[in-house]
Amino acid sequence: MDSFEQFIDKKRSKLPNRSYEAKYPEHITIIKNLLKECHEKRTSTMWSLYSYRSIAEYMYYGLEMQEMSIEGLRKAISRIAKDNNLEL
Secondary structure: OOOHHHHHHHHHHOOOOOHHHHHOHHHHHHHHHHHHHHHHHOOOOOHHHOOHHHHHHHHHHHOOOOOOOHHHHHHHHHHHHHHOOOOO
């Protein structure tokens, strides 16, 4: 059993909330491309449909990337958008 201090050090050294990005790095390019497409389309009349949730639903149902829930995908997409200055 580790000491409490060792346990805290292990927690500190982990990358927070980045497990999706680490497990599926090949999906990051897909997500970036979808975010860029959303930025181009957000000037249309139906701009509210171009959202993180829409991208997550497309990946889940359309691309059948069902490694995690739609809500988990939405959160990962939001993080990736923020990291790449592609926030919607």
